[in-house]
Amino acid sequence: MTHPYQDLPPEAFWSRSVAGCAPHDINPALPAPFKLSGQDKIVTAGSCFAQNIGPRLPGMGLTYLITEPAHPMLPAELTTAYGYELFSARYGNLYTARQLLQLWYRAYGAFQPQEDCWDEADGRLIDPFRPRIQPRGFLTAQEYEADRTRHFAAVRRAFEAMDVFIFTLGLTESWRARTDGAVFPLCPGVAGGAFDPARHEFHNFTIEEITSDLVQFIDTIRRRNPVCRFILTVSPVPLVATARQDTHVMAAASYSKSVLRVASEMAASQRESVAYFPAYEIINSPFTPHYYAEDKRSVTAAGVDHVMRSFAASFTDNPAPLATAAVQSQTQARLARMEDAIRVHCDEMILDPGHAFT
């Protein structure tokens, strides 16, 4: 008697690919539908967990495209605080697919939100769409305008030159402008601006909306950059807070991650050369080592290592590190600093007034 399961590979069976594996050897990523080469220019974006990905790519022999780089004269501790090189351009955390899509439209002048700058009482200016990109905001209107212009140019360069785009979906819960739907990474009033229920509303994106936004972004990119490939991941970092008053934050996080997981799978299935990478599964599984830090939210360096080992095995032909010792050394030094910085840059942390934020 035959049946469809007879000839399936080991990874199709829980007993062999999960129960039968040492916790740190579990790898839920299959060989990807496309491979990355050292020449491929890779752009990253997404939630705070995505900050771990880009800086580790050079250590794997891959090319991390940075179009808005830190100036080499400045120490990494400072440039990290100003959002340099955490992602390919200085757009800060993009938690939702809608933010990503709107970034594209804003960069090309196709969407200009009405609420485009927050004037603080002390004279500082805050960019509503990257409110923590500068620890003290922008000090003058001239700087705000000049920086925004150059930032958008850097975004365009990244989107047009990239061969691969890695996007880590972080949240479904969001705050947006009632007038034009502009989505903010943080609720107005948290890191700048002032919350006004007449102007701002909560929105919890649905599977259909996220899938549509992702597909629309992919199609929009490919009109200018037809060869670009996409890798979608879901951040394993839980919500720091939910705005849903009827739901416990743990249940809200479970719901959000489930929605993001389904939407990313659906988007990947609707377009060619779009892969889903299971970073969420590696970190969140009870069968891999415990990879959450003491706050039960941050991911440890060992967890990120596991994710990137799996990433290399899935997307490269040379899963062993390819970089020279010198490059690795530089990268590791930077990563050590980033490990300290990562908590700082999870800017939704400031939603929680009880959290000892530094």
Next chain:
Amino acid sequence: MRAQLPDGTPRVLCYTDTMAQSFFLMGRSHLTALWYAWHNQTEAGGPPASPYAHAPLMRAGMKAIFLQLESGRYEPLFEPDGRFHAAVAQSIAEAKAEVYVSVLGGNDHSMIGLVAHRPAFDFVLPEAPDLPLDDGAQLLPAGLLEDELSRRIAPHVAALAQLQGCAPGRVVHMESPPPLPEAHIRRHPVPFADDIAALGVAPALLRYKLWRLHSGLYRAACARLGIAFLPSPPVMRDESGMMHPSGCHPDATHGNALYGGHVLKALLEFAA
């Protein structure tokens, strides 16, 4: 015989003898211009063998003690508990001066901005945001440069705080000299000759902005500490705010005795 700097800078200042004051001046390289200027005003004869001497200079009832921290005698400047090196603290206490003058720091804007960078950078100066921007340069946030300069000047600000804490007289901090003209730097590239040969001199406007940003940090620190801040003499600046060529010491960053003389004049007016 009067002290003359190698470039033959003339003596042009004349102080009255009516202001009996005692001064304690401490600093590093920028202190030298004031030392020469002071010496030029004395009737005591030629200059001592080293401008790093630690000796009181007397003139018609005025006393100035110059504490040149570059001598190495006072390193490290701070004890583990954050207080001044014992010899520095002793000098401050024994001076019993009416006015304690900080010429501390003052070169950090040059450290990051005198030699041209690759890539070039520019920024919007918050106190003068309409100054032109170099469109071809990388735009850096002013706050980021402030943070970098703050990190660099932190030891000098700590020294200012210590001075304010232990000085028995008034404390005043002298602004560092404005950046020198490029033509002068190219003639006298010391101590950055190799880097300047390789990379060139940064644009004057960038160097001017960095100096202003740097001075703003000192001004703010002085305000926090209750210390007077004396700006560099306007008479020694050209129309673009840079150092007037007559005030340049034959190196890339310092003022000469003429410049120091005008600083002293401002100091004496402050102390009067």
